Amino acid sequence: MIEHHMACDKEESKLLMLSSTHNEFMTFNNYYLWFLIDRCHLVIDEIQQVITYSKNTSFHEFINETHKLRCDALAAGNKNLELMYKIKLNASFGYDALNTEKFQDIRICNRQKLGMCHMLNTFMSERYLSDNLSVVELEKRKCQCSTPLQVAYFVMDNSKYFYLNTFYNFLVPCLDMNKIHVIYGDTDSLCLGITDNNWPIKNQKLWNKLYPQFFPISDQIDEKKKLLGWNIEHQVKSCFALAPKCYYLDTYDNGEIKKLKGVIQQQNPNISRNSFIKNIQDDYHTEITRKSVIQKQSLMSEVISNRVGISGINTKTIVLKNQACAPILYGINADKYFVDESH
Secondary structure, eight states, rough: OTTOOOOSOOOOOOOOOOOOOOSOOOOHHHHHHHHHHHOOOOOOOOOOOOOOOOOOTHHHHHHHHHHHHHHHHHTTOOOOHHHHHHHHHHHHHHTTOOOOOOOOEEEEEHHHHHHHHHSTTTTEEEEEEEETTTEEEEEEOOOSSSHHHHHHHHHHHHHHHHHHHHHHIIIIIHGGGGGGGEEEEEEEEEEEEESSSSSSSSHHHHHHHHHHHHSOOSOHHHHHTTTTTTOOOOOSSEEEEEETTTEEETTTTTEEEEEETTGGGOOTOOHHHHHHHHHHOOOOOOEEEEEEEEEEEEEEEEEEEEEEOOOOOOOOSOTTSSOOOOOTTOOGGGGOOOOTTTT
């Protein structure tokens, strides 16, 4: 930053964990890239390629109509129908984002065809299977994709932009961040610890102006579920979070909410509030059991597998001994971080 004449003598806390591209090229869409440059001081060392796309609005009608049907099902109290429309949207995006193209041309050839492949300009490598059989890899000059990968790419990158834009250009300017602690964040969720009975607003005028654009202004379902909007899912007394989708909540009515991705809680009653606390304090790992039923050759079998359900291991960041999460920087190991225990 000094080399690029940028301010570097002040402390800043950033929600973003992308602090380095690890000496590799990464792709960014324009909105996300502009945000990283303007707000997070991203420095571009080298540009490898710039690609332009035409605006695609083919999915607008499908998304808006399905979203409206989902809201109508919620308003009518039909949870099964609402879940069907939710799965329909998610499955559609998952398929459209699936790269089904094969970028390798691999053939099994006999000795005669192997000699012909050697003379091709696209020949890359070979591997012998037997005396008269080989696997040949050829370079594929043209690729054809049947799914709109560019749309899925922009959806994912724009989701990061909308998330960070809302946090830094709405919550941070409007609220007293000294009374707010970011517990965890995920693609479409944010958990905040607030030392106040309500939102600690410091800029009421800006809050009143921007609040209707992000949060619901009524109890209507379509308002709570508006596209690109935010909504309060839980208000609880305390939260123990080891990672996104791995947390425990204490509710005000002395209830509990547990979230463990990939864990069937009905099969694992041993997962409790104490499991999260013991992991934080003593690094205790809790094992879970997963039961499933499979059918093979007309024979039904029950498969029981055991694995670690709560480990406290986070592969996206470096978790320090005081439970703070530090970014993974290129060339810097965990032992290079210093924890100031005086605070």
